[in-house]
Amino acid sequence: MNVRTAGTRTLHLTWAALILATLFGVGTAQLLGHPLLAAAAIMVVAGGKIFLILRNFMELHQGPLAYRLFFASWIVACVVGISASFAFSLFNTSARASTGLLNSSSAPQGDGTPVSAPRSNGSGPGLKAD
Amino acid sequence: MPMINPYQHVRLCIWAGVVLLFIEVVFWGILGQNIPPYSPALDAQAYAEVFRADADVIRIGMTGAVMGGILYMFWTVGITKIMEPIERANSANNVLSTLQMWSGGLTTVFFIVPPGIWLGSTFRAQTMPPDILQALTDVAWMLFDMSATTGSAQLIALGVCILSDRRRIPIIPKWIGWMGIYVGASLVMFAFMPFFKTGAFARNGAINFWFELPAFFLFMVLSTIFLLKAIPKLDAEYAAEHVAKT
Amino acid sequence: MPVTEAPGEATDEDSAPWFPSIWTFIALDCATFGVLFGVFMSERLHDPAAYDASASLLDVRLGLANTLILITSSYLVALSAAAARRDDLPALRRLLLGGIVVGAGFAVLKLTEYAMKIAAGITPQTDAFFGYYFALTGVHFLHYGAGMLVLLVLLRRAQRVAAVDEGLTRAVMSGGIFWHMVDLLWVFLFPMLYLLGAVR
Numbered sequence: 125m126n127v128r129t130a131g132t133r134t135l136h137l138t139w140a141a142l143i144l145a146t147l148f149g150v151g152t153a154q155l156l157g158h159p160l161l162a163a164a165a166i167m168v169v170a171g172g173k174i175f176l177i178l179r180n181f182m183e184l185h186q187g188p189l190a191y192r193l194f195f196a197s198w199i200v201a202c203v204v205g206i207s208a209s210f211a212f213s214l215f216n217t218s219a220r221a222s223t224g225l226l227n228s229s230s231a232p233q234g235d236g237t238p239v240s241a242p243r244s245n246g247s248g249p250g251l252k253a254d
Numbered sequence: 255m256p257m258i259n260p261y262q263h264v265r266l267c268i269w270a271g272v273v274l275l276f277i278e279v280v281f282w283g284i285l286g287q288n289i290p291p292y293s294p295a296l297d298a299q300a301y302a303e304v305f306r307a308d309a310d311v312i313r314i315g316m317t318g319a320v321m322g323g324i325l326y327m328f329w330t331v332g333i334t335k336i337m338e339p340i341e342r343a344n345s346a347n348n349v350l351s352t353l354q355m356w357s358g359g360l361t362t363v364f365f366i367v368p369p370g371i372w373l374g375s376t377f378r379a380q381t382m383p384p385d386i387l388q389a390l391t392d393v394a395w396m397l398f399d400m401s402a403t404t405g406s407a408q409l410i411a412l413g414v415c416i417l418s419d420r421r422r423i424p425i426i427p428k429w430i431g432w433m434g435i436y437v438g439a440s441l442v443m444f445a446f447m448p449f450f451k452t453g454a455f456a457r458n459g460a461i462n463f464w465f466e467l468p469a470f471f472l473f474m475v476l477s478t479i480f481l482l483k484a485i486p487k488l489d490a491e492y493a494a495e496h497v498a499k500t
Numbered sequence: 501m502p503v504t505e506a507p508g509e510a511t512d513e514d515s516a517p518w519f520p521s522i523w524t525f526i527a528l529d530c531a532t533f534g535v536l537f538g539v540f541m542s543e544r545l546h547d548p549a550a551y552d553a554s555a556s557l558l559d560v561r562l563g564l565a566n567t568l569i570l571i572t573s574s575y576l577v578a579l580s581a582a583a584a585r586r587d588d589l590p591a592l593r594r595l596l597l598g599g600i601v602v603g604a605g606f607a608v609l610k611l612t613e614y615a616m617k618i619a620a621g622i623t624p625q626t627d628a629f630f631g632y633y634f635a636l637t638g639v640h641f642l643h644y645g646a647g648m649l650v651l652l653v654l655l656r657r658a659q660r661v662a663a664v665d666e667g668l669t670r671a672v673m674s675g676g677i678f679w680h681m682v683d684l685l686w687v688f689l690f691p692m693l694y695l696l697g698a699v700r
Contacts, residue, residue, distance in 0.1 A: 131582075132579060132582050135575060135578050135579055135582065138575070138578075139571065139572065139575035142571045142575075143568060143571060143572075146564065146567050146568060146571065149691060149695065150560065150564050150695065153560075153691075153695040153696075153698050153699050154698065156699070159699045162699040163696055163699050166691045166695050166696070166699070167691060169691075170687050170688055170690075170691045173684075173687050174684045174687050174688065177574065177680055177683060177684045177687065178680075178684065180578070181574055181575070181577075181578040181676075181680045181683075182526075182676075182677050182680045182681075183673075184523075186517040186519070187519050187523065188519060191519075191523055191527065194527055195527070195530070198530055198531065198534055201534060202534055202537055202688055205537070205538060205541065206537060206541055206688075206692055206696075209541035209542065209544065209545060210541070210696055212545065213544060213545050213548035214548075216545070216548070417521070428521035428524075429521060429524040431521075432521055432522060432524040432525040432528075433524060433525075433528065435525060436524075436525050436528045436529060439642075439646075440532060442639075442642065443635075443639060446624075446635050446638075449624050449625065449631065450631065453539075453543060453628070453631070454536075454539040454543065455631075455635060460535075460539050461535070461536070461539060465532075465535060
């Protein structure tokens with residue numbers, strides 16, 4: 125069988141990098157000042173981790189170009205899509221707050237409001253949040 | 255001794271799958287007002303109003319769907335006859351083709367029974383109480399979506415059989431096998447349907463309607479193409495064996 | 501090229517490295533999760549404050565521990581594939597067992613987390629966020645269960661043979677690729693569900 129063996133040293137280094145990146149990602153969520161920067165940093169770190177897993181653990185770099193392109197686009201689409209959606213929600217929330225449309229931290233949603241959330245039967249026990 | 259044709263009628267059975275797809279889209283989908291379906295979030299009165307307005311067309315659609323559902327069994331038998339020689343060459347038993355046929359046979363039931371329930375609800379739609387009208391639709395949808403695991407078992411058995419083909423050039427490409435396993439496994443997401451009246455997992459939602467059903471139907475089309483292409487290869491294999499024996 | 505050859509199903513004579521056909525499944529599954537991520541993020545836009553309030557009820561430490569567990573288990577399984585290609589059967593058995601033992605920790609923590617949420621009255625019916633939380637992590641957990649089963653089958657196979665052969669090596673590589681996918685999907689799920697709601 126023609127298989128180029130992945131060096132175990134590469135695997136050790138990949139594991140160390142993934143662990144460090146995970147800790148960095150969680151630290152960023154707690155510490156970075158600006159929510160948009162923090163969210164973007166978290167998602168970029170996650171995308172980088174996925175690139176490492178695909179390349180070094182799953183050995184995708186030896187695969188056909190079409191698959192490599194597909195997964196590269198998939199990572200970029202997920203990172204950009206999730207970050208952009210988060211950014212949009214931030215701007216949307218602050219815009220609504222500044223125009224007085226949003227009075228509290230949570231938008232009011234009475235029974236008559238069109239429900240966009242998956243649950244609409246109202247039988248749940250409700251959040252135990254304070 | 256004249257050579258027999260072990261794949262007689264198989265092509266016809268496999269083509270029946272394409273006819274079924276056409277019937278499902280036109281009769282169940284378009285005439286049956288299921289593309290897109292009525293929202294499960296409507297209250298009974300609102301649902302009854304829209305349903306009653308379309309009841310006559312839905313009755314025609316569901317009649318076609320109930321009558322055409324049996325074609326799924328034809329497709330299933332066609333697959334079985336392609337799986338058997340693959341299995342004979344690679345395995346000591348015929349568990350996978352048997353599992354595929356029984357699961358496909360059961361799936362056929364769900365191409366007939368839920369449309370039958372929808373059809374029943376059109377019969378006295380103008381006089382039936384809204385609550386009952388809506389309940390019948392809910393039951394039909396629960397049966398139609400939640401029975402998807404019979405389809406899962408069928409597609410996964412087909413996929414595993416294709417992957418187990420040890421021929422140097424497999425009768426059906428392995429990526430079709432993986433696709434069957436993938437589509438079969440993804441049907442499990444229907445399990446969330448009873449918990450949602452709106453959103454992606456509701457029966458009219460992005461995942462459960464716009465993703466799951468097209469994925470299943472797309473696999474039917476793709477696999478049909480490669481099942482049909484498998485017949486000449488199996489024919490040639492049979493002829494070679496036959497010549498060798500005589 | 502005959503149509504019967506799947507893309508990348510290279511034969512031994514070819515000069516290109518062997519590319520397992522399971523990649524078709526991996527690509528389709530990742531695309532599906534991409535759609536699920538998109539659905540979650542677009543539904544979140546309807547009421548981000550409520551989503552963030554619910555997300556803050558998740559225990560980041562449990563999510564973090566599970567990320568570290570899956571990465572480490574994945575690493576051990578990657579090492580086991582390297583061992584298989586060196587024909588090092590004892591190392592292959594040891595590393596596969598290690599991957600399974602570490603990987604089992606994910607189930608322990610995830611089930612504990614589900615139990616804690618349900619005990620606190622939080623279910624898929626609680627609100628939109630938790631509906632998606634249980635659905636997304638539930639679909640991932642099914643993948644995890646399938647992956648653990650694959651690793652167990654590989655270990656059993658490795659324990660029954662006297663030497664590593666090509667079939668076993670290919671099985672370990674293909675099974676490993678599935679297990680790494682379980683890891684990489686969690687690497688996106690963890691920040692999306694646990695961390696985005698916590699950024700301030």
